[in-house]
Amino acid sequence: MQHSPDFQLQCPIPLSDYPRVTLAHGGGGKLTHQLIAEMFAPMFDNEFLRARHDGAVLPMDGERIAFTTDSHVIQPLFFPGGDIGSLAVYGTVNDLAMCGARPLYLSLSLIIEEGLPMQTLWKVVQSIKTACERAGVKIVAGDTKVIERQNGDELFINTSGVGVIEHNLDIRPGAIHIGDRIIINGDLGLHGIAVLAQRQGLEFETTIDSDCAPLNGLVGELLRADISIHCMRDLTRGGLAGALVEIAGTAKKHISIDETKITVREDVQGACEILGFDPLFVANEGRFVLFLPPDETEKALAVMHKHPLGAGAAVIGLVDEGAPGVAARNDFGGSRVVEMFSGEQLPRIC
Amino acid sequence: MQHSPDFQLQCPIPLSDYPRVTLAHGGGGKLTHQLIAEMFAPMFDNEFLRARHDGAVLPMDGERIAFTTDSHVIQPLFFPGGDIGSLAVYGTVNDLAMCGARPLYLSLSLIIEEGLPMQTLWKVVQSIKTACERAGVKIVAGDTKVIERQNGDELFINTSGVGVIEHNLDIRPGAIHIGDRIIINGDLGLHGIAVLAQRQGLEFETTIDSDCAPLNGLVGELLRADISIHCMRDLTRGGLAGALVEIAGTAKKHISIDETKITVREDVQGACEILGFDPLFVANEGRFVLFLPPDETEKALAVMHKHPLGAGAAVIGLVDEGAPGVAARNDFGGSRVVEMFSGEQLPRIC
Numbered sequence: 001m002q003h004s005p006d007f008q009l010q011c012p013i014p015l016s017d018y019p020r021v022t023l024a025h026g027g028g029g030k031l032t033h034q035l036i037a038e039m040f041a042p043m044f045d046n047e048f049l050r051a052r053h054d055g056a057v058l059p060m061d062g063e064r065i066a067f068t069t070d071s072h073v074i075q076p077l078f079f080p081g082g083d084i085g086s087l088a089v090y091g092t093v094n095d096l097a098m099c100g101a102r103p104l105y106l107s108l109s110l111i112i113e114e115g116l117p118m119q120t121l122w123k124v125v126q127s128i129k130t131a132c133e134r135a136g137v138k139i140v141a142g143d144t145k146v147i148e149r150q151n152g153d154e155l156f157i158n159t160s161g162v163g164v165i166e167h168n169l170d171i172r173p174g175a176i177h178i179g180d181r182i183i184i185n186g187d188l189g190l191h192g193i194a195v196l197a198q199r200q201g202l203e204f205e206t207t208i209d210s211d212c213a214p215l216n217g218l219v220g221e222l223l224r225a226d227i228s229i230h231c232m233r234d235l236t237r238g239g240l241a242g243a244l245v246e247i248a249g250t251a252k253k254h255i256s257i258d259e260t261k262i263t264v265r266e267d268v269q270g271a272c273e274i275l276g277f278d279p280l281f282v283a284n285e286g287r288f289v290l291f292l293p294p295d296e297t298e299k300a301l302a303v304m305h306k307h308p309l310g311a312g313a314a315v316i317g318l319v320d321e322g323a324p325g326v327a328a329r330n331d332f333g334g335s336r337v338v339e340m341f342s343g344e345q346l347p348r349i350c
Numbered sequence: 351m352q353h354s355p356d357f358q359l360q361c362p363i364p365l366s367d368y369p370r371v372t373l374a375h376g377g378g379g380k381l382t383h384q385l386i387a388e389m390f391a392p393m394f395d396n397e398f399l400r401a402r403h404d405g406a407v408l409p410m411d412g413e414r415i416a417f418t419t420d421s422h423v424i425q426p427l428f429f430p431g432g433d434i435g436s437l438a439v440y441g442t443v444n445d446l447a448m449c450g451a452r453p454l455y456l457s458l459s460l461i462i463e464e465g466l467p468m469q470t471l472w473k474v475v476q477s478i479k480t481a482c483e484r485a486g487v488k489i490v491a492g493d494t495k496v497i498e499r500q501n502g503d504e505l506f507i508n509t510s511g512v513g514v515i516e517h518n519l520d521i522r523p524g525a526i527h528i529g530d531r532i533i534i535n536g537d538l539g540l541h542g543i544a545v546l547a548q549r550q551g552l553e554f555e556t557t558i559d560s561d562c563a564p565l566n567g568l569v570g571e572l573l574r575a576d577i578s579i580h581c582m583r584d585l586t587r588g589g590l591a592g593a594l595v596e597i598a599g600t601a602k603k604h605i606s607i608d609e610t611k612i613t614v615r616e617d618v619q620g621a622c623e624i625l626g627f628d629p630l631f632v633a634n635e636g637r638f639v640l641f642l643p644p645d646e647t648e649k650a651l652a653v654m655h656k657h658p659l660g661a662g663a664a665v666i667g668l669v670d671e672g673a674p675g676v677a678a679r680n681d682f683g684g685s686r687v688v689e690m691f692s693g694e695q696l697p698r699i700c
Contacts, residue, residue: 011472021466026496035494039472043479044458044489056490058455060514063411067512069457073495105408107419107510108394111461116371122361122389129393139394140406141510144385145423146376147698151503160457160491160510162417164410348497 012038028237028283029341033246051172052250054095054233057165064165066101068092071158075348077124079198081190081209084157085127087285090214091236091350092161093135097216098232098288100171100223101163103135108159109143113152124155135214137161167223173250175230176291180319182255183290183300185218186211186312187263188240192282192346193271206267213286218307222290225303231291234284236350241280241338243289244326254322257338259330261316280328281341283349291319362388378587378633379691383596401522402600404445404583407515414515416451418442421508425698427474429548431540431559434507435477437635440564441586441700442511443485447566448582448638450521450573451513456482457491458509463502474505485564487511517573523600525580526641530669532605533640533650535568536561536662537613538590542632542696543621556617563636568657572640575653581641584634586700591630591688593639594676604672607688609680611666630678631691633699641669 013035024031041049048056055068072088082090089106096103108128112121132139190211197208215234222229231251233243240262248255264272264279272279286309292300297315304310326338363385374381391399398406405418422438432440439456446453458478462471482489540561547558565584572579581601583593590612598605614622614629622629636659642650647665654660676688 009472009476011469013468013472015468018468020468021462021464021471021496023464023496023498026462026494032494036492039475040458040492040494043475044482044492046488046490048455048488048490049492056455056457058490058512060410060415060512061413063413065410065415065512067455067457067510068491069459069508069510070493071459071461071495071508073461073497105398105406105417107406107417108390109419109421109508109510111421111423111506112371112376114371114373118363118365118368118370119361121371122359122363125389125393126359132394138396138398140396140398140408141418142386142390142394142399143420144376144382144390145421146371146373147423147503148373150500153497153501156461156495156506158419158421158459158508158510160417160419160459160508162408162410162415162512 023347024343027345027347028242033340051174053172054098057099066096066099066163066165068095069158069160070095071156072350073156073348074195074350075153076198077154079195079210080207081194082212083124083127084155085124086131087212087350088157088159089128089131089135090212090285092159093137094215094234096161096163097219098234100167100169100229101165102220103137103161103163103216105140105162106137106159107141108139111152111156112146113154114146114149116154135216169229171229171231173231173247176247176251176253176319177230178253178319178321179294180230180291181294181297181315182317183297183313184287184316185304185310186287187265188284188287189264189268189272189279189282191285192349193268195349196346204267204271208267211284211286213309215286215288215309218304218309221303221307222300225299227292227296227300229290229292232288234288236283236285238340239281239283242340245338245340248324248326252324253319254324255317255326256320257317257328259328261314263312277345281345283346373697374693377695377697378592379693383690401524403522404448407449416446416449416513416515418445419508419510420445421506422700423506423698424545424700425503426548427504429545429560430557431544432562433474433477434505435474436481437562437700438507438509439478439481439485440562440635442509443487444565444584446511446513447569448584450517450519450579451515452570453485453487453511453513453566455490455512456487456509458489459493461502461506462496463504464496464499466504485566519579521579521581523581523597526597526601526603526669527580528603528669528671529644530580530641531644531647531665532667533647533663534637534666535654535660536637537615538634538637539614539618539622539629539632541635542699543618545699546696554617554621558617561634561636563659565636565638565659568654568659571653571657572650575649577642577646577650579640579642582638584638586633586635588690589631589633592690595688595690598674598676602674603669604674605667605676606670607667607678609678611664613662627695631695633696
């Protein structure tokens with residue numbers, strides 16, 4: 001093989017600690033971060049990856065396009081408020097929107113386990129179509145693989161996406177400034193708890209529906225209103241905490257949030273308490289944070305409150321002086337340091 | 351769920367024939383074609399998908415870009431001449447090249463089975479890097495998922511890719527003309543037989559290495575030489591036969607090939623005979639066909655013969671009058687109709 005010389009390199013993940021890949025390496029917490037920071041990022045290093053964004057912003061003949069990818073391995077395939085098909089579309093649409101791009105085109109790659117009921121595939125395909133129509137994107141390329149029974153788990157879906165950037169803003173984690181306010185567009189924890197409840201057969205008095213939704217419409221309104229967005233990030237694996245810790249780390253800035261400004265529905269809070277989860281770490285699929293200059297917060301909130309997906313928008317914190325990291329002030333006037341979780345909180349959540 | 355009305359639609363794949371997805375639905379033969387033609391294509395119909403190309407050619411602010419996706423589920427992960435990492439890079443690079451694009455950017459999405467040795471992941475990552483350097487592309491976006499043991503099979507890799515089209519040619523299956531000559535860039539069957547031999551522990555007197563290679567360099571030479579390319583297609587799942595049958599079907603043209611012009615190495619031919627395969631249907635990962643006007647064949651062959659991946663280039667057939675389909679003239683002066691194979695010839699080959 002032509003690449004044998006490279007095989008002499010030492011694996012950057014200490015094999016004595018992790019001789020094998022664990023579930024936590026995919027959970028969005030510390031080990032995922034380690035794998036990316038120590039193995040993938042140095043190996044594939046380039047100016048686009050260095051932005052540590054939800055997608056790559058690429059020059060293309062004087063224009064800028066955004067390009068992103070996401071594989072979806074969620075179990076169960078169908079859950080209250082969505083399914084693997086809508087999730088796969090919105091997940092990639094949202095990553096493009098977080099880059100400040102207008103999502104245009106998606107690819108769709110299916111890895112199907114032999115034996116999947118054709119009717120299940122058909123339901124997912126219809127859901128993908130409906131989600132594409134809602135988000136205003138087209139499937140333009142595809143691929144289908146089938147693997148033997150018990151070598152997969154029903155269905156995995158990769159969607160990659162391309163969008164166009166139609167403004168001159170520089171939107172990325174490294175572009176946040178001290179003094180920036182942080183806005184969130186709604187309450188936390190719905191997606192994670194909806195999926196977990198479905199998986200475990202838990203029943204609540206009220207149905208908890210996933211917040212899974214396309215954010216490009218709302219982001220488009222913000223861009224049209226000329227809001228000087230510095231950074232956006234959707235709050236998927238790792239939740240709000242994971243997103244903020246990553247942004248603080250990339251930007252080398254300190255972030256303070258006020259937990260009393262964050263909304264968590266009572267039933268979601270109750271489920272989190274029973275299950276031992278912290279809502280700050282639970283995955284969402286239609287929630288994002290927005291970093292912007294303080295004098296633009298009122299205007300941004302006004303735009304967001306007019307949109308169904310921004311009705312619950314609120315300022316939850318700011319970028320302030322301090323060592324890189326995230327602090328959360330709680331109900332009792334105290335403050336805690338927010339770190340990425342270790343281990344696996346919720347496997348197969350997206 | 352917001353999409354309930356659509357769920358009333360009838361599944362287009364007759365459930366009495368195929369109540370469940372079979373391996374053959376992913377094999378690149380008749381059932382794959384049926385799934386695409388009857389379920390995916392009508393559901394996601396748009397002008398880009400209708401081209402039935404290896405990737406989508408998309409307008410982007412006056413320029414044209416190409417966009418494609420491929421998930422790789424090959425077993426074993428390492429085989430003579432390559433591994434899942436180099437395959438994933440070259441597979442997507444080649445799909446972009448077949449669109450006449452210069453491949454620039456790849457995304458890399460890993461679905462890892464819990465328990466995969468970290469050292470194996472590290473070897474694959476190094477192979478990806480080496481392959482990217484050889485092909486001149488950058489990994490610009492990524493995603494990592496880990497699934498529980500026995501819900502996956504070591505490692506699946508999706509690569510999607512973006513390239514730029516720097517000429518005014520209209521390269522796609524529908525653009526072939528009657529009279530076009532068909533050139534192939536080398537011998538057939540190496541990849542499929544190399545992988546199968548590794549999987550089954552078969553030993554031959556000589557090592558059969560996969561032909562897995564990036565074709566963008568060779569295609570770039572053809573484009574720089576101003577060859578009026580009408581269509582290109584790499585000969586992966588379904589082999590030469592699958593590619594030609596698909597192109598003939600999309601273009602509604604008749605294709606005649608001369609089997610005596612096609613090179614199959616003696617050891618590959620022998621392996622095919624023992625295993626019961628027809629080399630025309632065996633997957634390749636560094637071979638492609640090129641459709642072009644007859645008066646440009648000499649020039650194209652001259653360009654190809656100068657390139658290591660085109661040293662074995664030869665004219666193997668032409669587009670002629672007749673009902674849509676493919677005919678192959680054999681050694682004995684006879685002719686056979688070439689159709690897509692039914693069932694599964696070689697699962698998990700890419």
